[in-house]
Amino acid sequence: MRQKKTRWLLVCFILLCSLTQAQIPIFEASVKRVLFLGNSITYAAGYVQAIEAYHKAHFPQQKIEFINVGLPSETVSGLSEEGHADGRFPRPDLHERLDRVLLQTQPNIVFASYGMNDGIYLPLDSLRFQKFKDGILWLHTQIEARGSRIIHLTPAPFDEELGKKPGYAQVLDHYSEWLMQQKSWEVIDVHFPMKAYQASQQKTDPNFALAKDGVHPGELGHWIMAQQILRYLGQKNILQFPTIIQALSPIKDPNSFFQLIVKRHNLMKDAWLGSTGHLRPEMKKGLPLMEALALSLEIDKQIEALLAP
Template identity: 60%
Template sequence: MERYREFTSRFVLLIGLVMASTLAGTQTASPFPKGTKRILFLGNSITYAGSYVTDIETYFVVHYPKQSYEFINVGLPSETVSGLSEPNHADGRFPRPDLHERLSQVLAQTKPDVVFACYGMNDGIYLPLDETRFRPYREGMKWLHTELEKIGAKRIIFLTPPFMTMRS
């Protein structure tokens, strides 16, 4: 039932976007800096699943049909920007993936102009907010911003992960 609701809401959103662009006319100027070609999405399983990436791509295809963008999703399930992992992650078989271990290779291969990054869900290790866990996350996000500036990303967009409620 939940998948049906998600599908229905996404379908309604897509139809709404198509109708809005038809009524308002399509836009020709790019919302991104001049010369933008590659748009990279970094994140954990939320990004990997591709739902919001597809929604964003659809929006740009509908609203900016004269622009040619390449949307690249390199989300990796369980990944963190903090490097933190709980001892029993994956039944103790391996720690959570850490963006620090793959970012340089991803950037070298994709050469993005614009980067969307969505981290935070796994960085808290599903525990209450605490400075011991928040500090590495904050430092990881600063590090990511610095690395993206070094490669000349024209725009960096940090996304907040959806909220999660804990049930006992």
């Protein structure tokens, strides 16, 4: 009898700890705008949308604007391989647009995700590596000079078997390790947890891949990224949820709720890219920013309705 009572008290304690952890705010009360910078993985937005949805579901009283200005093909190194995009255009360089982005968005926090394109899919080279480091150092300095908090993400891993670029997985290992060695910086490692997850799955399914093309993570890969970020931000129990939908426990209809977050996010990311400007051709043309903001308010009403008790 005593063992049953002890077991029951332990279960209650674990549940209480879980609930307490879920109530730890992700962001300080002063945070109003959170900006995401990066390449096509950030533009794809899965991990950004998951973070936004989780925050909205668990902390609905804190109104934060999540702004995604990820730009496909972009580097922070300023490098571009010969014949990129079949010769149609060189890789865009963050140096060209960062000032405009920061001026218009005025973020309190910036998440920066670079590295995948910065070695331009060639084996490790000291000059290319230095260009990456120079670019990251420049970015870090620019954000801090404006009084914003910058949090770096290590790049997603590269799958050489699917991506057909021998030696490039080692390049991203190297770039990730360098970022993690910057002890005075805030750095969240998504690279090695994603590699570890894929390796564990491949023990039973040799064909398992987080990124079908070797570069761009699918839904699960983006969720692993979001989990690592949310865990860093204090959500210690986040790893127990296999999907973002299961992590939206306060919501009665989490599927509909998440789809509305995705709809609004996709509307605004193209509007922000259009407003801040860039040199990459072949991008979807977003609505004028003010028009997009007006439409987003209508979507907000639908989201708020799902949040109502």
